[in-house]
Structures are given as C-alpha cells and as structure tokens.
Amino acid sequence: MVEFPEHLIRELGRCIGCGACNIPCPMFHVEDLRETEGARARIKLLSMLSNGKIELTEEFLSYTFTCMNCGLCSSFCPVDIDVFGVIVGSRSALIDMGYVPLVTVGMRDVRRKTGSPIGDRITKGVWLPPDFQPEKGADLLFFAGCWVHTVPEVALAANKLLQKISGEVVPAGTNEPCCGGLLYVIGEKDSSEESREELRRFLADLSPKRVVSGCSLCANMFTDLGMEDLASAIEEALEEGRIKTKSLKGKKNKIFLIPSCRSKGASERILRSIKNADVIEVPEWVCCDCGATLIYQAEPEKFDRWLRRLLDIASSMNADYVIIEEIACYSMIYEALEGRNKVKGMKIVSFPSFLLDHIS
Amino acid sequence: MAEEPAVKAAEEIASQLGEDRVLLEDLDRSAYSYDASGIHAIPSAVVRPSDVEDVSFVVEAANRYGVPVIPRGSGTSLVGGPLPIEGGIVVDMQMMNGVLDKDDYSGLIRVESGVKVLELNKLFPDRFMPINPDGAGFSTVGGLIAEDAASPLSAKYGTMKDLVIGVEVVLPSGEVVLVEQPGPPSKWNALGLILGSEGTLGIITSAYLRLPPIPESRRAFVIEFSDVSDSITVQNTVEREGMGVMGFEVYHNYREVVEGGGTEAVAYLELAGKEECVDLWSSRLSEVLSSMEIQHEEADLSDVDDIWVRRKGLYEIARSRGSAIKVVSMRVHPHLVRDAVQEIDRTGSRMKLPVVTIFDPPLGWVMAVFLYDPTNEKEVERTEKAAQNVISRTISLGGSVGFGTGVGINRISQDMDEGFVTIFSRVKEALDPNWIMNPGKLIER
Ligand SMILES: Cc1cc2nc3c(=O)[nH]c(=O)nc-3n(C[C@H](O)[C@H](O)[C@H](O)COP(=O)(O)OP(=O)(O)OC[C@H]3O[C@@H](n4cnc5c(N)ncnc54)[C@H](O)[C@@H]3O)c2cc1C
Numbered sequence: 001m002v003e004f005p006e007h008l009i010r011e012l013g014r015c016i017g018c019g020a021c022n023i024p025c026p027m028f029h030v031e032d033l034r035e036t037e038g039a040r041a042r043i044k045l046l047s048m049l050s051n052g053k054i055e056l057t058e059e060f061l062s063y064t065f066t067c068m069n070c071g072l073c074s075s076f077c078p079v080d081i082d083v084f085g086v087i088v089g090s091r092s093a094l095i096d097m098g099y100v101p102l103v104t105v106g107m108r109d110v111r112r113k114t115g116s117p118i119g120d121r122i123t124k125g126v127w128l129p130p131d132f133q134p135e136k137g138a139d140l141l142f143f144a145g146c147w148v149h150t151v152p153e154v155a156l157a158a159n160k161l162l163q164k165i166s167g168e169v170v171p172a173g174t175n176e177p178c179c180g181g182l183l184y185v186i187g188e189k190d191s192s193e194e195s196r197e198e199l200r201r202f203l204a205d206l207s208p209k210r211v212v213s214g215c216s217l218c219a220n221m222f223t224d225l226g227m228e229d230l231a232s233a234i235e236e237a238l239e240e241g242r243i244k245t246k247s248l249k250g251k252k253n254k255i256f257l258i259p260s261c262r263s264k265g266a267s268e269r270i271l272r273s274i275k276n277a278d279v280i281e282v283p284e285w286v287c288c289d290c291g292a293t294l295i296y297q298a299e300p301e302k303f304d305r306w307l308r309r310l311l312d313i314a315s316s317m318n319a320d321y322v323i324i325e326e327i328a329c330y331s332m333i334y335e336a337l338e339g340r341n342k343v344k345g346m347k348i349v350s351f352p353s354f355l356l357d358h359i360s
Numbered sequence: 361m362a363e364e365p366a367v368k369a370a371e372e373i374a375s376q377l378g379e380d381r382v383l384l385e386d387l388d389r390s391a392y393s394y395d396a397s398g399i400h401a402i403p404s405a406v407v408r409p410s411d412v413e414d415v416s417f418v419v420e421a422a423n424r425y426g427v428p429v430i431p432r433g434s435g436t437s438l439v440g441g442p443l444p445i446e447g448g449i450v451v452d453m454q455m456m457n458g459v460l461d462k463d464d465y466s467g468l469i470r471v472e473s474g475v476k477v478l479e480l481n482k483l484f485p486d487r488f489m490p491i492n493p494d495g496a497g498f499s500t501v502g503g504l505i506a507e508d509a510a511s512p513l514s515a516k517y518g519t520m521k522d523l524v525i526g527v528e529v530v531l532p533s534g535e536v537v538l539v540e541q542p543g544p545p546s547k548w549n550a551l552g553l554i555l556g557s558e559g560t561l562g563i564i565t566s567a568y569l570r571l572p573p574i575p576e577s578r579r580a581f582v583i584e585f586s587d588v589s590d591s592i593t594v595q596n597t598v599e600r601e602g603m604g605v606m607g608f609e610v611y612h613n614y615r616e617v618v619e620g621g622g623t624e625a626v627a628y629l630e631l632a633g634k635e636e637c638v639d640l641w642s643s644r645l646s647e648v649l650s651s652m653e654i655q656h657e658e659a660d661l662s663d664v665d666d667i668w669v670r671r672k673g674l675y676e677i678a679r680s681r682g683s684a685i686k687v688v689s690m691r692v693h694p695h696l697v698r699d700a701v702q703e704i705d706r707t708g709s710r711m712k713l714p715v716v717t718i719f720d721p722p723l724g725w726v727m728a729v730f731l732y733d734p735t736n737e738k739e740v741e742r743t744e745k746a747a748q749n750v751i752s753r754t755i756s757l758g759g760s761v762g763f764g765t766g767v768g769i770n771r772i773s774q775d776m777d778e779g780f781v782t783i784f785s786r787v788k789e790a791l792d793p794n795w796i797m798n799p800g801k802l803i804e805r
Pocket residue numbers: 016017018395396430431432433434435436437438440441442453473474493494495498499500501502503504505506507508509510511512558559560562563564565671674763764765766798801
C-alpha cells in the first residue's frame with residue numbers, strides 16, 4: 001500500500017467528487033470526456049490508491065505523471081482543494097517512495113547532464129553571436145526559457161519586441177539556467193529547487209534592473225524570482241504609452257488565441273486592443289505552456305490529438321490566425337507541425353512574432 | 361477480475377461500436393467506480409455510445425447476456441446512482457452531447473441527454489436553466505431527469521420534471537420509445553414514470569425541455585433567524601400574500617459551524633417578477649420581518665446567485681473546517697421542519713459530528729450536511745451511521761428521502777412506501793424482467 005503524507009490524504013479525502021475540476025481540464029475534453037483523463041479521476045484514483053482500493057501499477061504511475069500540467073483544475077474546485085498542487089504533491093511523494101516513471105528518470109538525467117530537463121533537444125543561444133556574454137546591470141534582461149532555443153526566429157522576435165519597450169535589452173545568453181518549473185510539475189522537487197537556486201544566483205550576478213521571461217511558466221509559477229512574463233511587460237508599456245498597436249490589414253481578422261495556462265489575461269487584452277482584430281472566445285480549457293512538455297515527450301499521440309482538436313475548433317470558428325502566447329508551447333507546436341506555419345488556411349504564429357508586426 | 365458474461369457482452373459491443381468505445385483496462389474501470397457519494401463499485405466494462413442506435417445495441421446485448429447496465433451522466437450523484445453495485449456495464453452518456461433543436465421564441469430545446477447544465481446556460485441570452493444542482497453546471501440532462509433534480513429555485517420553477525416535455529428512452533429490451541407532451545393525457549403517465557426513475561427503467565437518450573425566461577426584476581434579503589420556526593411563519597405570510605418567491609433557503613447552525621458562533625439560522629429569500637410587484641412585496645416582507653423583530657437586510661443579487669446557482673452555502677460548509685461532507689436530502693411537511701432539524705441536530709451531537717441543516721420552506725426540502733474527518737476511519741463510519749439514522753428518523757416523521765438527489769442505493773422499501781413499491785415493482789417486472797437496468801437502486805427487488 002502506498003502511504004501518502006497526512007496533508008495529501010486529507011486533501012484527497014476532502015474531494016466531494018463534484019467534477020467541477022473536469023470543466024477546465026484539457027485532457028478531459030480532448031479525450032472525449034473520458035472520466036479517466038480528467039482532473040477528478042486523478043484525485044479520486046490517487047485517493048483510492050492511498051486507501052488501498054487499487055494497486056500501484058506501472059500504468060498507474062505513468063498516468064499520474066502525465067497530464068497537460070495546466071493547473072486550471074485548482075481554480076475550479078469549489079471546496080478550495082489545490083487540485084494541481086495535490087497531483088504534483090502526489091508525484092513528489094511517489095518519487096520519494098522510489099516510484100519514478102521512466103519519462104521522469106529521463107528528464108532528471110538530462111537535466112543533470114545539460115542543466116535543463118530538455119537539454120538534449122536544444123542548443124541554448126544559437127540565435128546569438130558565438131562569443132556572446134551578457135552584460136551586468138542591464139535595463140532589461142531577456143530570460144528566454146529553455147524551449148525558445150529551438151525556434152531562434154521567435155527568440156529574435158521577442159528580443160526585438162522588448163527593445164521597443166526598453167532602452168537596453170540584454171539576452172541571458174547561452175548559460176541561462178532552467179527555472180525548474182517543468183521539474184517542479186513532474187514532482188522532482190529537489191532538482192527543481194537546485195535549478196531555481198542556480199537561476200537565482202545567475203540573476204543576482206547579472207543584477208539587471210528588470211527581467212522579462214519568455215517562458216510564462218517560470219515567471220508566473222515562481223514569482224519569488226521577480227521575473228515578469230512577456231505579455232504583462234508589453235501590456236504595461238502599452239498602458240504607459242511607450243508603444244502603440246498598429247491596426248491589422250483588411251477587414252476584421254479572426255484570432256484564435258491559445259493563452260498561456262498561467263496567463264493573467266494580458267495577451268488577450270493586448271490582442272483585443274488591436275484594430276481589426278476579432279479575438280474569438282475560446283473554451284475555458286484552451287491553454288498551453290511549458291508544462292505540456294511531459295505529455296509532448298511521453299505521449300506524443302495525445303499531444304497531437306490535443307493540437308488537432310484545437311486547430312479543428314479554430315477552423316470551425318473561421319479563425320484567420322492561431323496565436324500561441326507561450327513560447328515553449330509554440331516551440332512544441334512548431335515541431336509537431338514540422339515547421340508548417342499555415343494549417344487549414346489559418347496562420348500559426350507565436351505571440352511575440354505577431355506583435356512585432358503590429359506594434360510601433 | 362471482470363465477470364465472464366459481462367466481458368462477452370462488452371466484446372460484442374466493441375465489435376459494433378468500435379474498440380475505443382469500450383473500456384476494459386483497470387485504470388478506466390476504476391475511474392468509473394465513484395460518484396459524489398463516497399461509495400465505490402468497479403464495473404466490468406464501460407461503454408461510450410455516441411447515438412441512440414449505439415445505446416439500443418448496448419442494452420439489447422446486455423439484456424441477452426443478462427448483464428446489468430448502469431446509465432451514467434457526469435457522476436455527480438450523492439447516492440451511488442451511477443455505480444454498478446451489482447456489477448455490470450456502465451454506460452457513459454457524456455459523448456451524446458448535441459443540441460438537436462432550439463427555438464428562441466419559446467425557449468424550447470431538444471438536446472441529447474449528455475448535455476450539461478453549463479452548456480444549456482449558453483443557449484439563450486434571456487433564458488436560463490434554473491436547476492444547477494452541483495453548482496458548477498457539470499450535471500447532465502439525463503442525470504437531472506433521472507433524479508428529478510431540485511434546486512433552491514425549485515420554489516419558483518419546480519423540479520426537473522416541470523421543465524421536461526418529453527424524452528426519448530431506450531427500454532431494457534433495447535426498444536427505443538419517444539414519450540412526449542403535448543399529446544393525449546395518457547402520455548403524461550408514461551412520461552411521469554420515466555421522470556425520477558433513477559435510470560431503472562431505461563436509458564434516456566434525448567430530452568425535450570423548456571428553459572424559462574430570466575425574470576424582469578429581482579430583490580433579495582439575507583435574514584437572521586434566532587428560531588428556525590419563524591422561517592415557517594414567514595413562509596406562510598409569503599404564500600398568503602401571493603408574493604413571487606424565487607428561492608427561500610435557510611441554513612441552520614451555519615454561523616456556529618462555519619463562523620464559530622452567531623444566530624441560529626441564516627436565510628436568503630428572493631422575490632422576483634415585475635418591478636412594481638417586487639418593490640411592493642419587498643417592502644411588505646421587510647415590514648413583516650421587522651414586526652417579528654427578525655434582523656434582515658437587502659442582499660446583493662450576485663451574492664444570492666452564488667447561493668442559488670453556485671451552491672456557495674453548501675460549499676462554504678465543506679470548506680470551513682477542512683473536513684469532508686456527507687449530504688442527506690429529504691422532504692417533510694413544512695410544519696414538521698422544526699422536528700426534522702431537531703432530529704438532525706440530535707444525531708449530530710450523538711455521533712459527535714458537526715452538522716448544518718439546509719432547508720427550503722417553500723418546498724419542505726431538508727438537507728443534512730455532516731462534516732467529518734476523512735482521515736479518521738471511525739469518524740467515517742459514524743458519519744455513515746448518522747446518515748442512516750437521519751433517514752429512518754425522517755421516515756418515522758412522515759417524511760420521504762431523496763428529494764432532488766434521488767435515493768440510489770438507499771432503496772425505498774415496502775415499509776417506507778408500500779403503494780409506490782408495489783406499483784413500481786410491477787412496472788419494473790414488466791419492462792425489465794431480467795432486472796438488468798441499474799439494479800440495486802430506487803427499490804428492492
Ligand atoms: C455538491 C453537490 C450538491 C448537490 N446538490 C444537489 C441538489 O441541490 N439537488 C439535486 O437534485 N441534486 C444535487 N446533487 C446531486 C446531483 O448533482 C444530481 O443528482 C444530478 O442530477 C446528477 O446528474 P449527473 O449527470 O451527474 O448524473 P449521474 O450522477 O451520473 O447519475 C445520476 C442518476 O441518473 C441516472 N442517469 C444518468 N444519466 C442517465 C440517462 N441518460 N438515462 C437514464 N438514467 C440516467 C444514473 O443511473 C443515476 O442513477 C448534488 C451533487 C453535488 C456533488
């Protein structure tokens with residue numbers, strides 16, 4: 001029998017099974033409302049595991065560790081169970097008990113070797129000169145985030161965009177540590193903490209006036225790092241009148257925005273303020289960020305189903321653009337679409353690239 | 361390990377519906393073993409039909425193999441309704457979630473039974489679904505009809521049965537029938553049989569409903585009662601004077617349990633209708649309350665919506681002590697509400713469990729909400745005992761159990777309601793001679 005820590009047992013026991021947490025759960029919707037995939041089942045099955053009603057199998061273990069990690073479930077629970085927190089806490093507890101699924105072992109090892117859990121698929125800073133070294137004390141340090149290094153053009157776009165809002169923009173460069181967000185959601189609390197500590201030291205050493213993160217998971221999950229997410233930084237500059245949006249060409253353009261899961265709404269507000277941009281209301285379960293990496297790597301066919309479903313919805317709503325806020329998410333989608341930037345007549349663009357064309 | 365005939369039936373179903381529509385893995389079966397009642401029962405298989413032909417095929421095959429079939433909507437039942445307590449195949453209706461027809465003028469809609477309350481609420485700008493039992497809008501139309509669900513707004517709009525005009529049902533034989541109004545009066549009887557039958561007579565595949573318009577004007581009060589009996593006096597006045605009550609719900613022991621002290625009961629009362637009427641009723645109500653020296657003030661409508669629609673009161677109770685909750689839903693004659701509340705209180709103190717009683721005077725609806733520590737096995741057991749005790753005490757008071765929520769596994773027995781059990785069992789025998797349709801629920805075999 002699996003013995004979870006007391007606080008987890010209590011939270012699992014408090015779940016009244018109302019199913020509200022399934023409403024925003026992308027896994028539940030993409031897998032045709034199959035109960036197993038939803039957030040409620042994750043809580044209920046963990047609870048059954050903890051009181052011995054079911055056994056811990058290899059299948060159960062990988063199930064517990066793979067979801068979109070969007071965290072939306074927590075905000076829907078009417079009895080204030082931090083649903084995602086409980087899922088993550090259970091992953092950690094299982095790891096502590098020595099039950100570690102293969103995908104997690106893989107990410108842990110890659111991080112040990114490369115400094116990033118996806119370090120085997122990226123080369124940091126390919127978009128920068130080979131001998132690039134970040135200057136200390138910059139006005140704005142651009143922390144790109146691990147995934148952005150797979151799509152240099154988006155990194156460049158984000159960097160240029162930031163140059164429009166701040167005098168001196170310095171990219172964090174090739175030695176940029178991982179924030180540990182992805183490790184955190186898969187329950188690797190120690191290695192996540194090590195990673196974050198490394199980043200904290202890195203930032204302290206460079207001591208910039210402000211840091212803007214291309215990865216919104218890092219900025220919004222670890223607020224103690226003092227990083228702003230890209231969309232919020234742009235919105236602030238718009239509000240202060242330092243930059244302006246340019247209107248879109250032609251008639252109304254329908255925009256299907258895939259926001260970051262931890263978005264504070266800035267990306268949507270910015271797009272809505274653009275003339276001739278018609279931002280479509282998307283279902284509550286539509287969002288994506290670096291947390292999707294796990295499913296992208298461990299169950300790519302599920303990631304593909306998710307992507308296909310989103311593109312189908314966007315196309316049924318006659319979208320002209322599909323705009324992806326989170327750079328990590330854009331990178332995964334870019335790879336999954338094998339670099340195609342047009343699907344079903346819709347342009348698939350990253351938020352920074354789109355804004356670069358529509359901000360002056 | 362799954363039962364043999366059930367697996368055979370499931371295999372046959374898979375060959376017709378497709379492998380992906382039949383779930384046999386342990387993980388999936390476990391995920392369909394719970395609802396919101398705390399009870400567990402793992403099915404042999406789960407099937408996921410996408411149209412009425414699928415459902416008919418599933419039921420016909422199960423009947424041939426003599427395997428129970430258990431319809432399931434969103435699994436928010438508080439009484440084990442969608443659980444296979446006698447084994448069998450769970451039929452997950454959620455994929456049947458299409459809106460088949462809607463008419464903006466009349467508010468009439470025809471929907472598949474897997475459509476959820478939150479989706480119904482998106483259909484019209486000026487109409488709404490007054491029954492949202494779980495507060496999140498997650499329950500399905502099929503589940504609401506099967507349980508004859510109720511909400512505080514049932515004071516004005518009735519229970520689910522009052523919104524239903526017709527249903528399409530797959531009978532235990534696999535036959536598909538349409539039972540619909542308007543039509544000859546005899547059809548009312550057939551429809552009445554299906555409404556509230558807790559999935560024991562057939563699987564509802566689609567329904568014809570009418571959503572009411574949002575009222576023109578609304579005003580609400582929050583009232584503090586130092587004696588719950590006063591709420592019945594208020595109800596009598598409201599009725600006698602013909603006030604348009606949208607909802608009236610009283611929370612006994614709420615301040616004590618949730619806030620650590622305060623008045624005996626807090627209540628919400630909303631009046632709705634034409635503006636002039638609402639204003640008149642409101643001042644009259646205020647006058648009556650003042651004359652009875654009952655503390656009250658006008659409430660924010662969004663706060664009251666939180667109570668009615670999002671079930672905030674209930675959830676606040678669940679949140680208050682980091683405990684779990686057990687809900688028992690009953691109905692008593694309004695003049696016996698005081699006695700029911702006392703019985704619930706007595707049970708709570710005997711079992712050493714905090715308890716809040718929610719009751720709706722216009723409906724005689726009483727819900728006991730026990731709080732317990734889910735990590736303490738003894739307390740979990742005591743809670744179960746407390747629930748059973750409240751049920752038997754309510755019955756001896758002349759009340760009934762399962763208003764709104766259904767009775768599920770707390771079946772109605774001969775000594776509770778002989779007339780109902782006799783008639784219903786004969787109908788059941790005739791329609792479902794093998795008792796394959798959701799056995800172990802509603803009545804004893
Ligand atoms: C916090 C909370 C509060 C609640 N408060 C209330 C309340 O105030 N009032 C109230 O009425 N209920 C309440 N409920 C109970 C529950 O929400 C209702 O019973 C709801 O109607 C169940 O709908 P469902 O789709 O989840 O059905 P399920 O739970 O899946 O099933 C319920 C029953 O309906 C049957 N069924 C489901 N679909 C079909 C179908 N298509 N054809 C035939 N039978 C079917 C099942 O076999 C089962 O017997 C509450 C539940 C929760 C979690």
